[in-house]
Amino acid sequence: MDWSETRKKLLSLGKGCRRDGAEPVEGSGGEFAICLDPGIYRRGASDVAHAPRRVIPTPRAASLCIASGKGGTGKSVVTASLSSLFSARGQTLIVDADLGVGNAHILQDVSPLKSFVEVVEGESQVRDVLAACSERCDLLAGGSGIPRMAALSDYELHLIAEGIQELESEYRFMLVDSAAGVSRQTMAFARGCDLTLVVTTPDLTAMTDAYAFVKVLVGKKPQSRPLLLVNRARSETEANEVSKRIQRVCQRFLGSAPKYIGWLPDDDKVIDCVNRRGAVSLLEPYAESSRALRKLAVVLLEELGKLHSAGLGRSLVDIVEYSRDR
Ligand SMILES: Nc1ncnc2c1ncn2[C@@H]1O[C@H](COP(=O)(O)OP(=O)(O)OP(=O)(O)O)[C@@H](O)[C@H]1O
Ligand SMILES: [Mg+2]
Structure with a gap:
């Protein structure tokens, strides 16, 4: 397959203006x-x-990957709330990178007509997959129950990367709701983002997998400085202990540790909001978890503000092309 031809076609679709008019x-x-x-x-x-x-x-959208080694740690819940908080500051795009079993759309209460499945099947451009979640937030949905989407070929991943690159000057923020684990494509999204937030719970297996995730990420992108979030903690003390344990192991075996930036309480309101198909920070703004999420958003915006955005799409294109050429 001639990738440069594909790239030319995609680029010929034309570059749009920033959606926020900036x-x-x-x-x-x-x-x-x-x-x-x-x-x-x-x-x-x-x-x-x-x-x-x-x-x-x-300008290119600042990108944040919300990731974890273990499944079910709260990535999608955190992404949904961050999207509502970030979109108050600028046009935000959620990229559901859980390509085989994406469910970011559920927490936005939207039913996208298209997903990345149509893109890799050559039926649609990434731009055609955009689904509006609110005035200032859009979503690129992953496939729902499509196993082959979890292991895309380089060419298919390249198609997605090129399409995201087309969009990145139109948004201020891109939030990647990652799949769990360390698969090649999951790591490609994490490496492609400006920042990665690793979500763990106090569960021992989640902590172990958080370490494994950081190890793979730092191995592939030594300059990455992952951030750590402890979700579903019973107290600040518990969250601090969890973060210290992960940081100690990372420091000892990897020579660097993720930066601990906060914690979220285990909160029944979160579960309730998932069942209501919405973000807790929107549906229950006075919940304990919503207060913590607002603090988290402030810290993340600060961290993103320190960086020069490389552009998720552009970085992904480079990552895929580099791995193909090796
Ligand atoms: N802070 C919290 N308090 C209480 N329950 C929570 C909290 N965070 C997450 N949960 C529960 O955990 C479930 C899984 O969360 P979520 O879907 O966000 O995980 P995930 O990491 O995206 O999972 P996957 O790896 O399958 O994509 C939620 O449906 C919710 O019930
Ligand atoms: Mg998820």
Whole structure:
């Protein structure tokens, strides 16, 4: 399959404007685009020919992967609440990277007509898969009960990566609701994001798998500085103990430890909201877990703000092409 041809086709679909209407921000990094000086429109035609052109970098969405080694730690629940909190700050895209058994759409209470399945089958472009969850939040849905989506070929992953790249200047944030585990494609999404939040619970197996996840991530992307969230803790003390245990093991065997950035209480309101198909921070804003999620969002926005966004789609393209060429 000729990938460069595929890329040309996808790119020829044209680049859109930012959905939040924001102008490209000078100095925000990323691929360079030529932008005409806005003053050009006020000048005469002869001036236009000599109008100076400013080269302004196209902004790319800051991307965060919500990941875990073990399944059921709360990735989708956290993603759903973060999407509502982040979207108050800018246009947000949820990427359901649990491609075989995606369920991010359930917590947004939407029924997308299309998913990444149509993309890898060549029937749709990634842009056609966008489903609006709210005015400022969209979703790219994963397949639902499609086992082969859990192990895509490089070409199929490349199609998805190219499509995400097309969208990344239109959003301020991209939140990747990851599949559990350390499969090749799960790790590709984690590596492609600017930041990875590793979610664990106090459960010993979840902690062990959190360590395993960090080990694989750091092995593949040594410059990554994963963040750690302890979910379903019974107290702050328990959460601190869990984080210390994971950090100690990581420090000892990997030479670096994930940064512990917070915890969420075990809260029945979360379960209740899942059954109501919504994010706890939206449906129960005064719940203990919602307060903790708001704190978490503030810290994450701060962490993302420290970084220059490389662009999820662009990074994924590089990761897939590099692994193919090896
Ligand atoms: N803080 C919490 N308090 C109480 N229950 C929680 C909390 N977080 C998650 N849960 C429960 O755990 C369940 C699993 O959460 P979720 O679907 O977000 O996990 P996941 O990591 O996305 O799972 P998967 O690996 O299958 O994608 C939820 O349906 C909810 O019942
Ligand atoms: Mg999930």
